[in-house]
Amino acid sequence: MDSQIIMKFKSKGIKIEKTKSRHEVFSNLFRSNPSLLGFQANPLTEKLSDLKGEDVKLT
Template identity: 55%
Template sequence: MDNEVIMKFRNKGIKIEKTKSRHEVFSTLYQSDPSLLGLQSASSADRLSMIQIDEQKMNEL
């Protein structure tokens, strides 16, 4: 991730550690504020299913 983007999120109070994977960063941002990612808000069940699908895709790679 670009340092400028990381600083933007840190200024909003969202912590992104350098050791986190992109998936963890995406999940954290999505849970904190979906609008930061340009996505519509979804229910917790929908979010969980999306995360599980993403994990399956990552395992396939």
């Protein structure tokens, strides 16, 4: 799923730096604009919004 989302961002011209962890990228995007992730109905979004800076790695 992560790679599908990354490809979606690339197709929209959004660059994701290789030095950033995917968790950091996705949590920052979710906080700034959840619609970019495109899975609001997914229970994962609730978990991501609850993290708020906790150091948790998504796999």
